[in-house]
Amino acid sequence: MGATKTDQFTDKQNEIAVLAKALGHPARVAIIDYLLKVDACICGDIVNELPLAQPTVSQHLKELKNAGLIKGNIEGTAICYCIDEKVWSKLQSYFTGIALKIEKKKANCC
Amino acid sequence: MGATKTDQFTDKQNEIAVLAKALGHPARVAIIDYLLKVDACICGDIVNELPLAQPTVSQHLKELKNAGLIKGNIEGTAICYCIDEKVWSKLQSYFTGIALKIEKKKANCC
DNA sequence: TATATTTATCGTAATATTGCAATATTATAT
DNA sequence: ATATAATATTGCAATATTACGATAAATATA
Numbered sequence: 589m590g591a592t593k594t595d596q597f598t599d600k601q602n603e604i605a606v607l608a609k610a611l612g613h614p615a616r617v618a619i620i621d622y623l624l625k626v627d628a629c630i631c632g633d634i635v636n637e638l639p640l641a642q643p644t645v646s647q648h649l650k651e652l653k654n655a656g657l658i659k660g661n662i663e664g665t666a667i668c669y670c671i672d673e674k675v676w677s678k679l680q681s682y683f684t685g686i687a688l689k690i691e692k693k694k695a696n697c698c
Numbered sequence: 699m700g701a702t703k704t705d706q707f708t709d710k711q712n713e714i715a716v717l718a719k720a721l722g723h724p725a726r727v728a729i730i731d732y733l734l735k736v737d738a739c740i741c742g743d744i745v746n747e748l749p750l751a752q753p754t755v756s757q758h759l760k761e762l763k764n765a766g767l768i769k770g771n772i773e774g775t776a777i778c779y780c781i782d783e784k785v786w787s788k789l790q791s792y793f794t795g796i797a798l799k800i801e802k803k804k805a806n807c808c
Numbered sequence: 809t810a811t812a813t814t815t816a817t818c819g820t821a822a823t824a825t826t827g828c829a830a831t832a833t834t835a836t837a838t
Numbered sequence: 839a840t841a842t843a844a845t846a847t848t849g850c851a852a853t854a855t856t857a858c859g860a861t862a863a864a865t866a867t868a
Contacts, residue, residue, distance in 0.1 A: 590821065590822035590823040590824080590855075590856045590857060590858095591822070591823060591824090591856070591857085592723065592724070592725075592823090592824090592855090592856065592857090593724075593725075593749060593750065593856090593857085594724060596724075596749035596750075597724035597725065597727070597728055597749075598724075598728075601724040601727040601728050601731065602724045602727075604721065604724075604727050605721065605722055605723055605724040605726070605727050606722075608718045608719070608720075608721035608722040608727075609718070609719065609721075609722030609723070610718075610722075611714065611715065611718035611719075611722075612715055612716075612718040612719030612720075612721075612722040613702065613715050613719070613825090613826085614702065614703075614704060614706075614707035614708075614711040614712045614714075614715040615702075615703075615707065615826095616715070617707070617711040617712075617714050617715050617718075618707055618708075618711050620796070621711065624796060624799050624800075627799075627803050628803070632844070632845090635844090635845090639703060639706035639707075640703065640706075640826095640827075640828090641827070641828050641829080642828090642844090642845075642846095643827080643828060643829080643830090643845095643846080643847080643848095644826075644827050644828065645845095646845060646846055646847085647825095647826080647827085647846090647847095648826095649845090649846095650846085651825095662834085662835085662845095664834095664835060664836065664844090665834070665835045665836055665842090665843055665844050665845080666835090666843090666844060666845080667844080667845060667846095671796075671800060673800050676793070676796055676797055676800055677797055679793045679796075680790075680793040680794055680796070680797040682793075683786070683789045683790040683792075683793045683794075684790055684793075684794065686730070686734060686781075686786055686789075686790070687786055687787055687790040689734050689737075690734075690781060690783050690786055693737050693738070700825075700826045700827060700851070700852035700853040700854080701826070701827085701852070701853060701854090702825090702826065702827090702853090702854090703826090703827085723855090723856085725856095742814075742815095745814095745815090750856095750857075750858090751857070751858050751859080752814090752815075752816095752858090753815095753816080753817080753818095753857080753858060753859080753860095754856075754857050754858065755815095756815065756816055756817085757816090757817095757855095757856080757857080758856095759815095760816085761855095772815095772864090772865090774814090774864095774865060774866065775812095775813055775814050775815080775864070775865045775866055776813090776814065776815080776865095777814080777815065777816095
């Protein structure tokens with residue numbers, strides 16, 4: 589007991605859950621914020637931008653990368669982290685879809 | 699050690715993280731899916747729709763409620779769960795905002 | 809009041825996450 | 839080759855999550 593029953597849910601449900609979970613920590617939201625703010629792939633500065641030790645930041649970056657939210661390219665001794673564009677449109681359409689469904693009912697609701 | 703440093707991040711970052719974390723489990727995504735599918739507030743059936751024991755489902759419902767993603771009204775011996783509309787537009791605009799920012803750059807990126 | 813029904817809470821075990829110091833790895837520069 | 843810089847990995851302690859059986863609480867109905 590204690591292990592998520594991934595196989596009992598649909599691929600789509602698991603995919604959204606993985607992406608949402610990756611964003612489910614303020615440090616990781618902050619990393620995304622920063623990557624968007626500097627409007628470029630950023631090499632290095634991320635650790636200095638966060639109130640956490642270097643290994644902790646590295647771990648959060650790894651989780652964001654595993655989920656597919658960012659990607660990292662090696663640039664000499666530094667690593668260049670970028671927003672990975674692909675999945676973000678999935679998230680946008682997921683939440684836009686929900687917002688549209690919510691718009692359309694209103695009636696049946698308590 | 700081991701406790702999230704919530705106070706080191708902005709309210710906005712923490713808010714998104716809380717909402718994302720609440721959706722960071724396939725069972726909770728499935729609950730949202732179901733509430734949207736039946737297109738109404740649903741009293742009762744949720745446990746039967748999920749491959750998990752009743753206490754587990756109850757716990758997931760509680761987490762969704764704590765995050766503000768759903769709300770529950772007592773209806774006699776049953777409880778009526780609904781999508782809570784407020785926060786979903788926040789999520790939509792958060793992800794739409796990101797998608798727009800991603801559209802606008804493309805150039806500076808590796 | 810007694811019984812059935814529905815949902816919540818408690819207790820507990822298994823697993824996962826968070827954070828950091830210490831260490832290792834990788835690439836550049838000297 | 840050696841030193842320097844940047845990032846990753848390891849190991850560990852604290853905390854949180856996940857799941858479920860057992861039990862409690864609340865309401866309806868006989």
